[in-house]
Amino acid sequence: MADVLPSCRSPAAMKVAGGDELSAKEENVDGSAMAVDSDVNFEAEALKLRGQWELASVLNFLNVFEPLIGKSLRISAEEIEKGLIMPDSSLVELHIVLLKGILPPVSKMLNGSNAWVTVLCKKLAQWWPRVAEGEIPIKAFKGEEISNYKNLDPTKRLLLLKALCQIRADQDDAVSYISDCSKDKTQISCFQKDKFGGDGNGVSYWYDGNPFVGYRLYREVIKCDRKKKGKQKGSISLPKFSTRWETMATNLEEFHKVKDNFLCSKISSEFAVGRKIESDAIPVLEKLRKSKERSLKRKHRKSMLLNGFKKSCIVGVTRTCRIRAPVNYTFEEYNRAIDDAIGISRTLGCWLLLIM
Incomplete structure (x- = not known):
């Protein structure tokens, strides 16, 4: 009956309640907006760092x-x-x-x-x-x-x-x-980095990284502005250099995107870099991703087996309080319990060897 009766609240009370609901909604919206803003700020700061x-x-x-x-x-x-x-x-x-x-x-x-x-x-x-x-x-x-x-x-x-x-x-x-x-001449390349490509007019590409730090592709643009020292003829012009640094790719998807764009470019230097990305960088990144996926699957299987083993052990030793298993202090029962324990440990060991 209470659900059928009309509300006895006054219009003012209804406005207050509606205001509370509205403020709660606004608070939720503000909270989500703050989360979005923090993500946007983080991405902006990360892009700023990658430009250094x-x-x-x-x-x-x-x-x-x-x-x-x-x-x-x-x-x-x-x-x-x-x-x-x-x-x-x-x-x-x-x-x-x-x-x-x-x-x-x-x-x-x-x-x-x-x-x-x-x-x-x-x-x-x-x-x-x-x-x-x-x-x-x-x-x-x-x-x-x-x-x-x-x-x-x-x-x-x-x-x-x-x-x-x-x-x-x-x-x-x-x-x-x-x-x-x-x-050792084989290790000197670690300290003397060669360009990944360039046009010879101030634009250079660099590729660096390892499986733990990660692989990245950079572009460096060096511009030279010459300003005359004086208005007289024969005055020496002083060059002024400015450098712009850009991180072009940080993961496999970004490398693929840069590669596709460069392979469609009509600029010979960019096309050459695209071919080099396809032959040198992409296979390394794909192999690294597959290795990480296998490692994650291996850890997941191992955790599942360990959890299953723990549960089986817990289920095996628990007994109800009303029905207790009879205890026989004989050598046969003792040997049977030892054999069961050894069998469980061997089974677990075989599973662990399979997933390693």
Whole structure:
């Protein structure tokens, strides 16, 4: 009956209720809008970072000096971008590993959660004129550098990371590593990068990466503007160079897109780069994707088997409280229980060997 009766609320009350519902809807809309805005801002910041040649330099450093830094620190390019935009544990770990390799050692000061920022500022203050240009974005000052680092623009954090990589490359062990590798002509290509292509008029293409950091395709455009020094005849013109850096592809889909566009281009240099992408880059990326898919399937199967084994063991040992199985303290029952346990372990071992 209560559902059939008309509402006894006044129009004012109905307006208030409607206003509450409307405000709730607006709140939901605002929340989704904020999520969309954050995603858009993240993508915009990532594109801004990919337009900096310093990011490519950092990724190349991690690729070249991986044997020296250690294979335990394997961080992808996307994780570095995410850490530069929103500092996280992976970015902290990367900085700490690099700082520990710079003399004099400061491992004791890196135990604190944010102490690495202070150490970073002190190291950069000593080396900045030799590894970078302009004014250093952050300086150590009574602990304020920790909050200042969090408020830095991602591109500024990238400059600090690039300078830190340069300092790490100037250490004695890194110089010895380069010297030892230079004796082996097969490894000299790691330090002397060849162009992936170009038109010979200032446009160059670069291809770099490894299975852990990721593979990327870059385009570098160098322009030269000549300005006359004076109005008199025979005056010397001073060249002014400007560089534009662009990350063209970061995954298999983007490589395919660039390849298709270049193969349809009428410019011979772009067509040549498209053919090279098709022959050199695409097979590597496809093989890498298949390897990752197999690894994920293997982990999934392993987890399913382990979960199934645990459930079977739990089901096998549980008994109801009312009906208890009789216990026979005989050697036959004991041997039968041992054989059952061995059979289950052998079955699990065979399944694990099949999925490895």
